[in-house]
Amino acid sequence: MILEFFKNTMSTVKGINQKYAKPQIKMTPMVKVALLALRLYLIFLVGILVYRFITLLR
Amino acid sequence: MEKEYTAPTVTEGARTPLPVQDGKSPIRRGDASMNLLSKAYYRYKKLLKVIRLFLMIAGPGIIVMVADNDAGGITTYTATGAKFGFHLIWFLILLGPVAYYVQEMTVRLGAVTKRGHAEAIFHGFGSFWGWFSLMDLVLLNWLTMITEFIGMTAALSIFGVPRIVTVLLAATLMGTMVIQGRYWTWEKAAMVFCVLNLIYIPAAFMIHPPLKQVLQGCLIPQLPPGGFTNELFFFLMANIGTTIAPWMIFFQQSAVVDKSLQEKDITGGKVDTGIGAFFTVVVAAFCVILTGTLLPGQNIYDAGSAAAKFMGINKQLGTFLAIGLFDAGFLGAICISLASSWAFREVFGWAHSLNNKVKEAPWFYAYYFFGILLAGTVVLIPHAPLVLITLFVQVIAVTLLPAALVFLILLLNNEETMGQFKNTLFQNIANITIVTLIVLVSTLYGISALFPNILK
Numbered sequence: 001m002i003l004e005f006f007k008n009t010m011s012t013v014k015g016i017n018q019k020y021a022k023p024q025i026k027m028t029p030m031v032k033v034a035l036l037a038l039r040l041y042l043i044f045l046v047g048i049l050v051y052r053f054i055t056l057l058r
Numbered sequence: 059m060e061k062e063y064t065a066p067t068v069t070e071g072a073r074t075p076l077p078v079q080d081g082k083s084p085i086r087r088g089d090a091s092m093n094l095l096s097k098a099y100y101r102y103k104k105l106l107k108v109i110r111l112f113l114m115i116a117g118p119g120i121i122v123m124v125a126d127n128d129a130g131g132i133t134t135y136t137a138t139g140a141k142f143g144f145h146l147i148w149f150l151i152l153l154g155p156v157a158y159y160v161q162e163m164t165v166r167l168g169a170v171t172k173r174g175h176a177e178a179i180f181h182g183f184g185s186f187w188g189w190f191s192l193m194d195l196v197l198l199n200w201l202t203m204i205t206e207f208i209g210m211t212a213a214l215s216i217f218g219v220p221r222i223v224t225v226l227l228a229a230t231l232m233g234t235m236v237i238q239g240r241y242w243t244w245e246k247a248a249m250v251f252c253v254l255n256l257i258y259i260p261a262a263f264m265i266h267p268p269l270k271q272v273l274q275g276c277l278i279p280q281l282p283p284g285g286f287t288n289e290l291f292f293f294l295m296a297n298i299g300t301t302i303a304p305w306m307i308f309f310q311q312s313a314v315v316d317k318s319l320q321e322k323d324i325t326g327g328k329v330d331t332g333i334g335a336f337f338t339v340v341v342a343a344f345c346v347i348l349t350g351t352l353l354p355g356q357n358i359y360d361a362g363s364a365a366a367k368f369m370g371i372n373k374q375l376g377t378f379l380a381i382g383l384f385d386a387g388f389l390g391a392i393c394i395s396l397a398s399s400w401a402f403r404e405v406f407g408w409a410h411s412l413n414n415k416v417k418e419a420p421w422f423y424a425y426y427f428f429g430i431l432l433a434g435t436v437v438l439i440p441h442a443p444l445v446l447i448t449l450f451v452q453v454i455a456v457t458l459l460p461a462a463l464v465f466l467i468l469l470l471n472n473e474e475t476m477g478q479f480k481n482t483l484f485q486n487i488a489n490i491t492i493v494t495l496i497v498l499v500s501t502l503y504g505i506s507a508l509f510p511n512i513l514k
Contacts, residue, residue: 012406016180016185016188016405016406016407017185019180020180020181020184020185020188021184021185022184023182023183023184024181024182025182025183025468025469025472026472026474030468030471031468034464034467034468035183035187037464038460038461038464041460041497041501042457042461045456045457045501045504048505048508049453049508052508052509
């Protein structure tokens with residue numbers, strides 16, 4: 001039963017990924033710059049979190 | 059040439075000149091007063107219609123804004139008042155328009171696209187950003203729910219109520235509100251708790267605060283004695299951080315969709331949000347007035363301890379504050395749990411409306427109750443790292459808030475979907491400024507939570 005639940009969930013997730021595979025928003029330069037900035041920002045944050053985690057372990 | 063008299067229509071009313079005739083004419087005077095009466099009646103009926111229409115539309119904006127003053131928010135305001143007195147009330151007032159401008163965008167986006175924010179991100183930016191936002195939201199909301207339960211248990215512990223009883227009471231109330239199968243009923247019940255959130259206003263009047271100083275704090279932008287210190291900066295960041303939370307964006311947009319608001323309802327939705335923003339600021343200001351008057355210069359680390367201190371000064375006042383804190387936590391919890399449930403289910407495409415009965419949307423309700431029980435259970439675990447969880451909420455919020463805000467602005471500028479409701483130039487200038495400020499400040503706030511010594 002649990003296995004079936006996970007199988008169903010996985011197929012639903014695959015369906016969602018297929019449904020939203022292509023972004024529907026028009027990729028204007030403003031959108032591209034905003035998404036790039038967001039990626040860099042998140043990489044920066046993850047970097048800080050990892051650094052903090054390592055310094056805490058030490 | 060004699061002019062023929064025709065009775066003016068109701069809309070023409072007083073603008074139609076009366077005919078000029080010899081002598082006095084009681085009939086025409088009667089006509090004029092009848093016109094005035096009919097015009098007044100017409101206006102009265104029109105006003106009633108507008109109010110009735112507004113009451114139908116009102117709800118998501120007021121609820122989300124008042125729920126913004128959740129347990130964490132009340133803690134921040136009481137701590138600010140105790141630390142800096144009335145000197146920062148003007149700053150809190152400025153945060154009202156900030157919250158309004160951000161939340162107003164969700165009304166337009168929801169009413170036009172008929173999609174919740176999670177679904178809108180999936181649709182607009184693809185599955186990568188969609189999953190990132192959804193998972194971040196689910197984690198953050200669950201952690202925030204724990205802080206709401208911490209607030210509720212702290213509030214009722216003042217009356218000697220055991221934690222487990224508080225958790226069960228809150229979970230039962232939350233369950234009862236949703237299982238009756240009507241969005242309208244849930245919303246009106248939530249509005250009752252919103253009214254209860256105003257308890258801080260009579261509480262502040264009970265202590266007779268120094269009116270002149272309070273007015274100065276409200277109207278004159280000023281820094282507290284000691285000037286701009288790191289501690290003041292931390293408090294300013296905390297107050298901005300509590301003004302806009304990621305769950306608010308997701309909640310209001312989904313609520314607008316669940317309520318089936320249309321494009322024609324957008325103005326009403328904006329008024330609803332504006333009224334909510336007004337009450338948020340009022341409650342925040344009165345919290346500051348309370349602690350600024352009774353606990354000046356003291357360090358407050360949680361609103362529960364502030365209520366306990368008030369209990370020592372005046373039992374009635376302490377009771378008011380404890381009720382207010384429980385209500386704040388409860389309002390936050392009902393909105394946050396719904397925000398997650400709505401987001402999760404709208405992406406998975408399952409029935410997810412409060413208008414669905416439990417049988418019609420079992421997964422929606424199962425997820426809702428699972429979230430409540432999981433958060434409530436953590437609070438009951440002995441020696442659970444509750445302080446660490448509170449800090450973690452601030453850090454996780456920093457990862458989601460900028461993304462949610464950036465997506466919001468980009469979606470509001472998409473002419474293909476938004477049409478005439480897309481952001482105007484003025485709205486873009488205002489919103490981009492606000493979002494940049496919020497992103498910068500919340501990032502600094504998150505970093506200061508990770509590295510507490512950075513501001514010392």
